[in-house]
Each structure stands twice: as structure tokens, then as C-alpha cells.
Amino acid sequence: LLTACGGGGGTSGGGALTLGFAQVGAESGWRTANTKSIQESAKAAGIELKFSDAQQKQENQIAAIRSYIQQKVKVIAFSPVVESGWDTVLKEAKTANIPVILTDRAVDSADKTLYKTFLGSDFVAEGKKAGEWLAKEFGSATGDVSIVELQGTTGSAPANDRKKGFADVIASNPKFKVVASQTGEFTRAKGKEVMEAFLKSQPKIDVLYAHNDDMALGAIEAIEAAGKVPGKDIKIVSVDGVRDALQALADGKINHVVECNPLLGPQLMDLVKKVAAGEQVPPRIETTETEFDQAAAKAALPQRQY
Numbered sequence: 001l002l003t004a005c006g007g008g009g010g011t012s013g014g015g016a017l018t019l020g021f022a023q024v025g026a027e028s029g030w031r032t033a034n035t036k037s038i039q040e041s042a043k044a045a046g047i048e049l050k051f052s053d054a055q056q057k058q059e060n061q062i063a064a065i066r067s068y069i070q071q072k073v074k075v076i077a078f079s080p081v082v083e084s085g086w087d088t089v090l091k092e093a094k095t096a097n098i099p100v101i102l103t104d105r106a107v108d109s110a111d112k113t114l115y116k117t118f119l120g121s122d123f124v125a126e127g128k129k130a131g132e133w134l135a136k137e138f139g140s141a142t143g144d145v146s147i148v149e150l151q152g153t154t155g156s157a158p159a160n161d162r163k164k165g166f167a168d169v170i171a172s173n174p175k176f177k178v179v180a181s182q183t184g185e186f187t188r189a190k191g192k193e194v195m196e197a198f199l200k201s202q203p204k205i206d207v208l209y210a211h212n213d214d215m216a217l218g219a220i221e222a223i224e225a226a227g228k229v230p231g232k233d234i235k236i237v238s239v240d241g242v243r244d245a246l247q248a249l250a251d252g253k254i255n256h257v258v259e260c261n262p263l264l265g266p267q268l269m270d271l272v273k274k275v276a277a278g279e280q281v282p283p284r285i286e287t288t289e290t291e292f293d294q295a296a297a298k299a300a301l302p303q304r305q306y
């Protein structure tokens, strides 16, 4: 009779539990908070963390995952920059018997056995919340409401899903018109640049929907430089809930923020321990999130960690 050794995966000597984490990059305030949460909670959990920053490039993430396989880490976790194109490397991990955990962003692989679980947010629901705020805010508006949209990284789960959730809600009223929609790559610099172009090409902009706070913050600079008042001349709704955006909301420059929680570290380390021990885990774990209007932002700011 053969004795099965639970969990599988290699050991890296000394019996330490080693986690290889392939991060997207450092594109936003959300991402910085997410990285800090992962690093701090790995330390607190006594997990040896190998960390890499892919600078928003899929090929860098694939290379990092391959190097973790080669180093025989016990568990691999990553936040896939885009949804498609992961099957080959995920199969390599599976063949090496190293369990994979998806955090924050999803993949579109048909074979769900290529990873153990997904930990993160419901991005469609976030987009819907932004759309519902808009539908309420402009409920009594007569005439067309012109919306510009700053999308996140092209092909990423949050960009795809936040676009969809929002579109689904505003489709119920034909007066809501998305007049321009382009990627701002989830960064302040690109958000500013694309908003400058929108302001030049669009004669009338009533609302900006930004898929994250950083792009909204960049866009605010462009709006002010164009002699307009953000939050008044152009209403703004964005997603994340980082300090700077809550401050802008408290100051009246942003009108509504949908929260997306980056503090996934503690839950991730729990999952790492469980999959390393060969325990069964739920296939999908979603974080609980709220929304902020101006009063809520003012109340949350003193305690906001990121």
C-alpha cells in the first residue's frame, strides 16, 4: 500500500511554508495597500514570501510563476493582470503538484481544476453600484446625460466587469449616453492624459465614471486645468476607496466612491495554510464592501489605513 502525502508540492527545506506571490505591479493606491497587506500578513503568519512585481505585464507574471515552480515553493498565489492566456503556465504548476490561489483578479480558464480558489471582489456588483448611484443622481434630469468612462487595464477582470455592471444598469434609461470610453490603465498619469483628450473632443460632459480612484484623481487635475469644477460641472464616481479619493469626496471634488477592499492578506494566508495542508477550500471567497457618499467619507477618513 502506498502512503499518500497530503497537499503535494515541494518543500524548500527547513519545513518553512513558502508562498510565491506574483503581483500585478504598483499602478495604484489600491495595489500598494494590497501589497503591504500581503507582505505584513505573510510575516505575521510565519509564511516565507517570495514576491515579484510584474509591472502590469503578463509575460513578467508568467516568468515569475515559472521561477516559483522551479524553486518548488509550496503554494503559488497571484493576481492575474488580464483574464486570458493562463492555461499553459497553470498546467505547469498543476503538473508540478503546486496548488495555485487566485487573488483579487480572475482568469477565464475553462478548466477550474487549474486553481484551488479565488479570493476577491465581485467587480460586476461594483460597476452596478456606480450605475445605480448615477441613475439616482440624474433621475430627474431632463435631456441626455453625457458620460465619459475611464476603463482599467484592457482585458483585466475589473475593467471588463466594472464596465459591464455599469452598462447593465444605465441601459434601462436611454437618456444615459456613454459618449467616450477609453483605458486609463488604472494610473493617475494615464487618467489625466485621457481626460484631457475627452475634454477636448467632447462638447458636453456631465459625468465621469472611472474604474478606479487613481484615474479619477488624475482626471480631476485635467478638469481643473480646463477651468471646470470637478464634482460640480462634471460629477465623478469611481471605485476603490483609497484615502486620497475619500479626501477628494470630502472636499466635494468626487461625488461617490464604490469600495473595493485591498486588504486581502490575512484571508489569503489562511487559504495558503489550508491548501498546503491539502484541506478543501471554497471555490470562491468574496470580500464584503461598502459605498461612500460625502458624509461617509468624512466619517471614515480618520481611521482609513490606506
Ligand code: GYE
Pocket (backbone or CB within 6 Å): 027, 028, 029, 030, 031, 104, 105, 158, 186, 211, 212, 213, 214, 239, 240, 260
Ligand atoms: O481597483 C485598481 C488596481 O484589481 C481590484 O487594480 C484591482 C484593481 C483596483 O489597479 O486600483
